[in-house]
Amino acid sequence: MITSLLSQQIISGIAIGSIYALIALSFSLTVRALNVIHFAQGEFFMLGAFGAISCYMLLGLPFWLAIIITTLVVAALGIALQWVFYNKLWKSHHVFLLMSTQGTAIALANGAMLIWGPDAWRFPKIFSENVYKIGGLTIPEEMLWISFFAILIMIGFNIFLYQTKYGMGFRAAAQDRETAQLMGVNLAVADSFVFGSSAGLGAIGGLLIAPILFITPYIGPIFTIKGFTAAILGGLGSIQGAIFGGFLLGIIENIVTFWISSTYKDAIVFLILILVLLIKPSGLLQKKTIEKV
């Protein structure tokens, strides 16, 4: 009984964890490459979901087209914000950039409220509603699909970063900007790539979760914090760490709710986060501390 309940919690945790992992990944991108904490990450996530709603439900486009259009539009928005606002702030203290992203978050959430209204939206079910029952465990099929797509995207992204020429260039820029520039990496393009892809990944997270969650303009901050926590748990700035942290956070949340207390769930998660920060600030997955000066 206990093992089956435990495995049930783990399975439930994996589904939401895959979404946390996607947001954690987009966080990690900006932190790793540019040392920027992007507070509007949850809002890109929310825009991804609303974009899907607009394209698919209101304009009647097919789902795959909705995915492509929304991802591109949100990525373009991320890049536009970078060019208009963030680029000018490089020279200042990094807190300016942080506050600017917070301003972005407030503006995007309230802009979305004006466009789509304050009420919640429901995206039609695009995945099957089947539920698998294996040995007392309940596994909703849509959760499998979401995890599958999230992992697929993360693997694809990883391959792009590690196996292609462009990806290597971007990684080089993340390691050492001056040297990368000398090696012929276009830093402006690399920066835009980071902002664009991190916004785009957030949007994909929103798109994937739209069919199982209800979307309101104000869901952003919760996912920002969760993505953040996941990124730290696994190791800020590392891609594998983000993925690991996302799943870990989803599982911890479910186990804590089930066995300890649903009231203090978030408090316990944050306590674990602080402990991880104190004991192993490089995250649970990384071996050595990377310190950027």
Added chain:
Amino acid sequence: MKKIKIIALALVSAALFFIPNYSSADSTIKIGILGPMTGGSSMMGQGQRDGILLYIDQINKAGGIAGKKLEGVVMDDRGEVTMSINAVKKLLFKDEVIAVIGTPNSPVCLATMDITEKEKTPQLLMGASPKLTEKPNNKWFVRITPSDVIMASNFVDFIVKDKGLKKLAILHDSSDYGKGGKDAVLAKMKKYGLEPVCVESFNVGDKDFAAQLNKIKASNAEAIVLWGLYIEGAQILTQAKQYGVKLPVFGSSGVLQGAFLTLAGAAAEGLYIVTYFSADNPDPKVQKFIDEYKSKFGVMPTPTSALAYDCAVLLGDAIKEAGTNKEAIMAKLRSVKNKTGIIGKIECDSNGQLGQGAIIMQVKNGKTVVVKSM
């Protein structure tokens, strides 16, 4: 260039120092509308505003009250305590409103009601927490929303007596609303000598309820009493269906808000809800309100709009009878007897509680039908 910047900055800061005054002619009677126009509870706040503006529009088309037009002054409290204190002081001191209607958030009600009391201005509260009417010394407020105590009491009667269910699991959110409801349900259950088999909570904004549902499933409960808001409510019902929790669910009024029926879809089938307002209530008064609201704003009214509209009607009636003397208005509001509004029976008791009605509805084929009305 630098100089221009500095001059511009000086101008901006000079402008900042003169906080604007939007007061208009004295020929209007100003009503303060205090509610969350932005932020997570803006759905309620915007519904509230529209409900009141609908009434103001109707009265002004009919010539106003004693030759004076009504004017609604909207103030955004963002659902935050600190902002709401600034906002209510602006309504009282800058706009000099005759009464304040709002707000749906209980903490904000508690933060502002002491201020309106001190300034001797009537406030019509819309929060649901039982704490609001536990202020016997404050004579300057009435609360329209049927309290959670009334709701929970009628609901537990219905569950235990009419449905014969005794083993209840309580699932509530951790806000003032969910906790107040949980306490009220527990108190009423105690009168029947019952203890819940399982009490679980969740946070507003949570997305994943698998753990709570699995716990309830393992607890041998016969029914779930759900006290929370509609987004989480719809999410819980959907996930309950997925995880095979087939217990009857009894939801609070917060569950039947906004787009709940669309959101929950088939998962809502069979759900019982205790509420004070439903768009499917066949009462002609309710239907007339819904038609007028829809033709003015193009959307369906929410329960908060209905509450706000009733507030505005009561306030308008009090002004008609008592003139613009705040004390007289308050006395009229406190002596409301035997009225029926959109939300059912309205009668003021000694604690300032106005709304007394409760209807129990059930979701059938995607619509709500009245099962029992009190």
Added chain:
Amino acid sequence: MKKNISLAILAIVLLVLPLLFQSRYTQHILNMILIYVMLGISVNLIFGYIGALTLGQAAFFGIGAYTAAIISTKLGLSFLPCVLCSAVMGCLAGFIIGIPTLRLKGPYFAIATIGLNNIICIIFLNWEHLTGGAVGISGIPYASILGLQFDTERKVYFLLLVSVFLIFLLYRNMISSHYGKVMIAVRDNELAASAMGIDTAKVKVIVLAISTTIAAIAGAYYAHITNYVAPDAFPVMESITFLIIIVLGGAGFKYGPIYGAVVVVILNEYLQYFEQFNMLIYGVLIMILLLFLPSGIAGIVEIAKAKYYEKKKIYYLKEVGIDEMK
């Protein structure tokens, strides 16, 4: 000498200000500005002068407010003991939290403070018999000292003005003293500072404790002015607002908190005009202001000042601490 005259003028202006604004609403807004000045000072000490990016200052603000609220409603103590207890609680919390977390660098410290702020809010929300749960504690009495009740906006203004003035003096003396140089040394180059024999960890923890004490005192005032505390008033968003104040005002500048508090509080009141559009405009304005104020308002004022003295061929070197004018 000149400095004292300008201080005297400032003092007179501040004292006369509530008489100029007869509206009690405007007086209330002045009070809010003063509370945010206190909070701004507290954030400026830890962020502006030590460089530790805190996103959890609202937690200490809340600790102060709740301490004052609980003590005054449950034990019936009067205002000054409440403020004292809040200050002690804030100081203790600063030490307890600072000693482990201040070892963390850059974004890690920021994230730890976000976590702390959330944890403390959850405690406020759930420790019901002490904090009143989600509906908080209402009916906190007005501040009163020696039988004088501070129950109108104007009286509160003078009470706050005196307190803010005292805190500001303490803060000014601290940052212009030798210790202030030590703080800036720690901020600008921790490694070099510790090579010079400065116990950087100790400096950081002490400054954090001072800053949380100030935040907690602001909380005690807040509780006695609004007569109500609830968990909603102290979320991470509020901490971010403090940081916005300090960044717009000028982090690491003496007068930064004042400029920032004035702009942010008044801006928010102006925006009421726009009903549901107000937060959108607020967000966009923050982004735009940051573009044009690369070192905050205080930075621009400093530049203007430097230009002025340069024009008059006056030697002006503030950075090294010589504001002697020749």
